[in-house]
Amino acid sequence: MLKESQIMKIHYMTGIAALFVVAVHILMRLVMPYNLSLEYDNVILNYHNLPYAVLLESILVLIAIHGFNGLRIILLEMRQSRGWEGFVTVVTIAAMMGVIAYGTRTIIVANGLSLG
Amino acid sequence: MTETIEKIEHLDKKRAKEHKEKEILRSSVTLKVLRANRAAGEPARYDTYEVPVQRSTTVLDALLWAKQSKDHSIGIRYSCRMASCGSCGMKINGIPRLACYTKVSELEGSTITCEPLANFPHLRDLVTDFSQFFAHHKDMKPYVQNKAADLDPSQITKLSEFLQTPEDVDKFLQFSYCIKCGLCYSACPTVAMDTRFPGPQALGQAYRYFADTRDGASKDRLDMVDEKHGIFRCHFAGSCSTVCPKGVDPALGIQLLRGHLLGFSKSEKKAAELKDRSKA
Amino acid sequence: MEVADRNNREGLKGWLNPGRYGWERVSYWLQRLTGVGLLAYFVGHVYETSSLTQGIDAWNAMLELTQTPLGHLILLLVIGMSTFHSANGIRLIFAEGGKGLGKPGRPDYPYDAVSLNYRQKSGIWIALILAAVAMLYGASVLFGGE
Numbered sequence A: 001m002l003k004e005s006q007i008m009k010i011h012y013m014t015g016i017a018a019l020f021v022v023a024v025h026i027l028m029r030l031v032m033p034y035n036l037s038l039e040y041d042n043v044i045l046n047y048h049n050l051p052y053a054v055l056l057e058s059i060l061v062l063i064a065i066h067g068f069n070g071l072r073i074i075l076l077e078m079r080q081s082r083g084w085e086g087f088v089t090v091v092t093i094a095a096m097m098g099v100i101a102y103g104t105r106t107i108i109v110a111n112g113l114s115l116g
Numbered sequence B: 001m002t003e004t005i006e007k008i009e010h011l012d013k014k015r016a017k018e019h020k021e022k023e024i025l026r027s028s029v030t031l032k033v034l035r036a037n038r039a040a041g042e043p044a045r046y047d048t049y050e051v052p053v054q055r056s057t058t059v060l061d062a063l064l065w066a067k068q069s070k071d072h073s074i075g076i077r078y079s080c081r082m083a084s085c086g087s088c089g090m091k092i093n094g095i096p097r098l099a100c101y102t103k104v105s106e107l108e109g110s111t112i113t114c115e116p117l118a119n120f121p122h123l124r125d126l127v128t129d130f131s132q133f134f135a136h137h138k139d140m141k142p143y144v145q146n147k148a149a150d151l152d153p154s155q156i157t158k159l160s161e162f163l164q165t166p167e168d169v170d171k172f173l174q175f176s177y178c179i180k181c182g183l184c185y186s187a188c189p190t191v192a193m194d195t196r197f198p199g200p201q202a203l204g205q206a207y208r209y210f211a212d213t214r215d216g217a218s219k220d221r222l223d224m225v226d227e228k229h230g231i232f233r234c235h236f237a238g239s240c241s242t243v244c245p246k247g248v249d250p251a252l253g254i255q256l257l258r259g260h261l262l263g264f265s266k267s268e269k270k271a272a273e274l275k276d277r278s279k280a
Numbered sequence C: 001m002e003v004a005d006r007n008n009r010e011g012l013k014g015w016l017n018p019g020r021y022g023w024e025r026v027s028y029w030l031q032r033l034t035g036v037g038l039l040a041y042f043v044g045h046v047y048e049t050s051s052l053t054q055g056i057d058a059w060n061a062m063l064e065l066t067q068t069p070l071g072h073l074i075l076l077l078v079i080g081m082s083t084f085h086s087a088n089g090i091r092l093i094f095a096e097g098g099k100g101l102g103k104p105g106r107p108d109y110p111y112d113a114v115s116l117n118y119r120q121k122s123g124i125w126i127a128l129i130l131a132a133v134a135m136l137y138g139a140s141v142l143f144g145g146e
């Protein structure tokens, strides 16, 4: 089991790393007119761009770890009993992995899609 | 940058000082006191008392006046009347404060509301149960641990003493001023939810002994607070340090201790020298 | 530990009126609210983008749902939340590691706690100002017309 100090080091590091990748992601909405940036072809082209697809995957993983650990913290403080603590650990880890898997599927599929 | 911050600090402090110096002088106030005997299953109600006050009347003075001349049954705990014993903590106008350390003239409005400290099990009227709070304090082993020193009085063979410089003392002195009044524990948003979180008082004491050059158990002290409901459940909301009446600043101690757990700070603590003073 | 007595714990009521303890408590309050808000947005966002896999029509249908005035208002909030949470988060990482708080000393009346210093307060204010600026800029992009 990880110690709480190790978990929180991960929490802080994923937070700092997310800052950079999310900034790039939001700036991508501004390299062209906002509405154009959301058009199907442009979005698919983004996914075809391998470095950017890797960036999306890293946002997905970093934010999922950071965000669901944040949720774990909040839930741990809500109630104190062995049962609840086990439940919180299982649910937040499962949700984290679920979101990562679901988002990764999008990235892989969209990476292989042809333009509309 | 630093200059701008200093300018803002100066302006804000000036405003706060002017605000504080504005004494509100009145000849009487209304005390609104929460009443209930929980052991008898009573629900809470509020009783009000009109109390004559002078410039230097404290909330404790006012409560004791009401108890003497209006209603002997008001339950209240106090002892020293001078912010030393830590027994008169209560919520005054919604904020945890010492009743003996809060003057009526610094409070706004014509009514002063007195309620038992939040986060402590309520017993009766303004009296709460401190046993959980003290248990958290005790969990931190709040005493010097040192294998080299003969601390066990039954085993003393030598008369030895620790040598500490004034600088060594300054590293922990302010944390040792804690009077265990529980105001910080009552203000803390994590304590409000998490019963296993030690709270600002206990964690502040963990740092107090961690930083003491006479103590040899630094490693154990770090391990003790590195758990699910331990030091990382502090989110630096700072409310403990806002309400502490003794300048302990528990939030500072907690963050400094956490800095050691995260590897931000290295311990440069040198063990205090042990000097044998026994006469041959 | 034995089952602890929750009698008289403030509980979620402590979340009302965050201003009564000063800026640091407001920061705690906002950091948590924005954290939860961003997490909700993130999960919704991953669901939103997954419509891509079902082709252009599904994507356009999703855009019709989200690129509305209300959708833009939510996006604006997300921009503000992520700016505040990130900027204040950086401050908190240092502060919670004991950096920028000052040193212990000999407390003197009226006992200003050094950890609640103006470097920390300015950090909170700067995060709030950055969030406001980011939201203004976002509004000019989202609502600024074609």
Ligand code: HEM
Pocket (backbone or CB within 6 Å): A012, A015, A016, A018, A019, A020, A022, A063, A064, A066, A067, A068, A069, A070, A071, A073, A074, B234, B235, B236, C031, C032, C034, C035, C036, C038, C039, C040, C042, C082, C085, C086, C087, C089, C090, C092, C093, C096
């Ligand atoms: C981008 C840079 C980010 C940084 C630097 C950052 C930093 C932090 C820090 C330092 C904390 C701990 C605060 C504390 O101890 O009270 C925190 C908590 C949290 N963060 Fe982030 N964060 C970032 C992005 C995000 C994002 C995008 C999300 C959304 C998924 C998120 C969700 C959370 C949650 C749910 C918490 C728990 C709230 C709490 O403990 O009060 N964070 N963040």
Ligand code: HEM
Pocket (backbone or CB within 6 Å): A022, A025, A026, A028, A029, A037, A038, A042, A043, A044, A046, A047, A056, A057, A059, A060, A063, A102, A103, A104, A106, A107, C038, C042, C045, C046, C049, C050, C075, C078, C079, C082
């Ligand atoms: C201004 C607000 C935002 C807009 C308009 C936006 C839009 C988009 C779009 C169009 C995509 C598809 C890929 C691309 O073209 O880049 C995408 C993917 C993604 N976005 Fe955002 N985004 C925003 C903010 C955020 C934030 C704040 C986060 C992090 C919390 C985030 C996380 C992600 C992730 C993880 C993906 C990849 C999802 C996947 O493929 O499974 N986005 N976003």
Ligand code: SF4
Pocket (backbone or CB within 6 Å): B177, B178, B179, B180, B181, B182, B183, B184, B185, B200, B201, B204, B240, B243, B244, B245, B246, B247, B248, B249, B250
């Ligand atoms: S740290 Fe301050 S507020 Fe907390 S118990 Fe000690 S003296 Fe009271």
Ligand code: FES
Pocket (backbone or CB within 6 Å): B078, B079, B080, B081, B082, B083, B084, B085, B086, B087, B088, B089, B098, B099, B100, B101
């Ligand atoms: S009566 Fe002793 S601290 Fe108030």
